Amino acid sequence: MSHKKIIMTGGGSAGHVTPNLALIPKLKEKGYQIEYIGSENGIERKIIQEENIPYYSISTGKLRRYFDLKNFTDPFKVVKGILEAKKIIKKVKPCLVFSKGGFVSVPVVIGAYLNGVPVVAHESDITPGLANKISSKYSKKICVTFPETLEHIKDNKGVLTGTPIRYELLQGSRLEGIRLCNFKSEKPIIMVIGGSLGSAIINETIRNSLKELLKNYNIIHICGNGNLDNKLTNVDGYRQFEYVKYELKHFLAASDYVISRAGANTIFELLALKKPNILIPLSAKASRGDQILNANSFKKNGFSIVIQEDDLNTEILLEEIKHLEKNKEIFVRTMKNSSLKNGTDAIIKVIESCLNEA
Template identity: 65%
Template sequence: MKKIILTGGGSAGHVTPNLALVPKLKQLGYDIEYIGTRNGIEKKIIKSANIKYFSISSGKLRRYFDIKNFTDPLKVLKGVFQAFFIMKKEKPNIVFSKGGFVSVPVVIAAHLSKIPVVAHESDITPGLANRLSAPYCTKICVTFPESLNKIKDKKGILTGTPIRKEILDGSKIIGRRICNFKEDKPILLIVGGSLGSKFINDIVRESLNVLLKAYNIVHICGKGNLDKTLENRKGYIQFEYVNEEMPHLMNAADIVISRAGANAIFELLALKKPNLLIPLSRKSSRGDQILNAASFEKSGYSMVLGEESLNSKLLVEKVDELYKNRNNYINNMKVSNIGNGVDRIVDIIKKYSIQ
């Protein structure tokens, strides 16, 4: 039996695509293990999937000055040694990396152990972790065609992004049952990313009185971001984070407000859900979500609003416009030739797994 070690962490966007590969890898007979951090979101998600999990040390990779920038490289170095010993003990045939700061020591350790590494980059421009890992990777799968010219040494290969089968198999009926809405109004789903978005949460709650006149609202607001004063608000339900319920809530939604992380927007595309994207601004990110959103807007899959210009009045106007024109967006998504990347990525993993 072949063995694969998966890695990636820091946010659900660096974890859930790994899970999308698991059923196919198991079908092919791979023994699957995971390396992540001790306290990261990946540990809870992976353990709930009953996958063997190893914890290593990892410093956060920052693009800004912080005193921890002087100490975190030591944590990364410690993580390399820990991952190296895991490689020697577990003897995987290949490593698959989804990025995030924990992946860097794992990829380096695999390279030192002469184990091939296949990585995946979701966004148009590679993230810092994948840029640091690239020299040690065998192949780097990308989601957007625009990404290929940003990958050196002809390592890039266009695969699309892996989409969880569960997302595609959700039930609209179960989703509506979970929400238990009393009125039969269109459902607006709001997702601020796996860690939540205070900006989106605040502006949505400012707009609730108007939005609730026309829509039932499902609000996934992130850990610690529940508003207890809204718990019994008619037509409004809020969650910190959802896992098993998410496919059903996605299928029940008529329109969606979302950040513009690649995993989220490709799931919306696969489900043909009209969406309003509010990408993270350049003040709080490297601008990858802005590029992702621009690509989807150009293709006619999404409506886009920048944080800088957004207020509650404009949000309501754009949500109404999105719902009014929802069939145009659905039709554009129906003719998209972008598919689920699971099969293509697994084919590459098979090709480069050592015997």
């Protein structure tokens, strides 16, 4: 077993990959080699290969809580994935597997367990997802983002660490952000971001409200792939992007306010950057409701204003933006005083303590 090699896993959405990206530079600094197991066609493959990290793909099936004909074929894919992962882990001989959840992680975690390799998992949301529920049986420790999550984790395995924040997000330049958007006026800037796939309802509401919004604000709108509106390309004070990568840190630095979905990674980034924000969580119709819980936790802590998707319209949006602007200082102060910090160091501590026990 290599004492300095860690296999990471996690995928299905960008949210199951970005925390791994935040940990990788710190782990490498400490002399660990990182390799990755993910799915054949998941978003994680592209993201990890761009970082020049050795990548192995395995067969994955989705575990659903609802009836679907694929429920009959997917268990075979999961079993196949376990055998493939077991074989890769046996060959690579890592000292530990770090799992970020998502369905691809289940075979990897079980494959590690069958090879006697310790597993540390990380759960971003308040209630553990199905993948992490299964993985927890095979994990030594589960790092959690929210204090509320600890009560859902059995056998004293839960450790409150927060979520890892990508270091480069804290390095943005306000001036560069304004330059990239070519804004001509000094108006405050609102950034709108609807998750890695974009959000039709948020995009539509923002565009319906543009006339009013542009009287007082400049708008940076990250609208998701295929969601640009060509009629709005030359509107003064409005800039739309399908997806941003290196620009994101500069856009965040330039923004006075942020309107966002309520995925755990994003909201903890807003907290770390102390950006007054309005959260519009994915509705329970389109998800298992984890974003609603995340958003309500942030509202309760005084970090965010929350608008439920079903209540979203131009009138409510404009009203809440006014409210956000009026209470800007209070929100910033509350975020500054929060004990929820960047989780990178805390997670690495958990990894190293598991290695010392192994």
